[in-house]
Structures are given as structure tokens and as C-alpha cells.
Amino acid sequence: MTSFREAETEETVTCLHLTFYHPGQEEKMMFRCLNFCKREQVRADDTAKFGRDSSVCRYNLMDTRVSRIQFSLQFYRKLHTSQCGFEIKNLSKKTKLTVDKTELGHLNKIDLPWKCTICFGDYQILAEVQEGESVDYFETHLHLAEAPILQERCLPCLPSLQPVPESGISPALFLPQGKSPTEIDENEV
Numbered sequence: 722m723t724s725f726r727e728a729e730t731e732e733t734v735t736c737l738h739l740t741f742y743h744p745g746q747e748e749k750m751m752f753r754c755l756n757f758c759k760r761e762q763v764r765a766d767d768t769a770k771f772g773r774d775s776s777v778c779r780y781n782l783m784d785t786r787v788s789r790i791q792f793s794l795q796f797y798r799k800l801h802t803s804q805c806g807f808e809i810k811n812l813s814k815k816t817k818l819t820v821d822k823t824e825l826g827h828l829n830k831i832d833l834p835w836k837c838t839i840c841f842g843d844y845q846i847l848a849e850v851q852e853g854e855s856v857d858y859f860e861t862h863l864h865l866a867e868a869p870i871l872q873e874r875c876l877p878c879l880p881s882l883q884p885v886p887e888s889g890i891s892p893a894l895f896l897p898q899g900k901s902p903t904e905i906d907e908n909e910v
Contacts, residue, residue: 757864788814
């Protein structure tokens with residue numbers, strides 16, 4: 722029996738968490754071929770492809786509006802470091818892919834940020850990378866979102882709503898352009 726000090730150190734594995742959302746996911750069931758139950762190992766030298774062609778893509782989206790091969794994720798080790806990362810490439814000739822605010826055309830690729838939103842068509846995917854040490858393989862863990870991902874992440878980005886008085890008529894409608902209402906203490910009147 723080996724002692725605690727002599728035991729092999731367990732290597733942690735990089736895990737890519739992907740949370741999927743589409744407004745018609747309940748009716749169209751485009752995610753029915755994805756395994757949301759458990760983590761899945763992917764060899765480091767394999768490219769994880771997403772699209773509707775099950776003979777080429779590891780992750781199938783059952784939707785005729787999705788390209789045969791929509792995009793790919795490639796695992797790699799960054800030069801002169803021990804850190805690993807992912808590169809995302811748009812493989813669709815028809816649909817642009819947006820990673821956060823960066824738009825990718827056909828065959829464009831960028832490094833996948835540690836936390837970002839990937840969008841194409843009506844699809845929203847929240848990608849979150851959990852760092853690990855293994856260079857032989859990584860894991861994917863798929864999740865299904867019940868609400869739109871962009872609304873959850875961008876609530877502070879929404880325009881602020883102006884309060885409407887009880888009369889239902891906004892005082893801004895009667896003000897000259899460039900003027901805004903000023904608050905006056907009722908004792909100052």
C-alpha cells in the first residue's frame with residue numbers, strides 16, 4: 722500500500738461548460754441529440770464541431786437553418802505557458818457567428834474568452850471555461866437554459882425606463898426640446 726505522500730497527484734481537467742438557448746427549443750426540440758446529463762471527454766487533438774451533420778459534428782443541432790458544420794472549438798496550449806485555451810472558428814458560409822461583440826465571418830477564428838456568449842441566428846450559447854492541467858483531453862458539460870442568456874447577462878445594458886406619473890401622461894411630452902423636468906421641494910413653491 723502506498724502512503725499518502727507517495728500517491729500520484731490527480732490531474733485536473735479543463736472543462737468547457739456550454740449553456741444552450743433557443744426561443745423555440747420546446748416546440749422544435751433542436752437540442753434533443755445533445756447530452757445534457759454528464760461531462761464528456763474529448764481528446765485534445767480532436768476538434769469539437771457543432772452543426773446539423775451528425776456524420777461530421779460531435780454536437781448535433783437538429784435544425785435545418787443550422788449549417789451542416791456551424792462552428793468548431795479547438796483545444797490548445799498557449800505558447801510559452803502552461804495555460805490552455807480554446808479557439809473558435811466559424812465554419813458556416815451563410816451565417817455570421819458572434820462571440821460577445823466580435824463578429825466572425827466564414828473561416829474567421831479567435832481565442833474563446835473564459836466567459837462569453839456565442840450567437841448565431843436565434844441560438845445563444847454561454848461558454849465558460851473551467852481551467853485544468855491535463856493536456857491529453859478536455860471535458861465538455863452541456864446545460865440547457867430556460868430563459869434567454871443575453872437578457873440574463875445584459876440587464877444593466879437595457880435602457881433605463883422613465884417613471885410615468887399617475888395621470889399616465891409623461892411631462893416630457895410638454896417640455897421644450899433639450900429641457901428636462903426639475904424637481905422642486907413642495908415647501909419652495
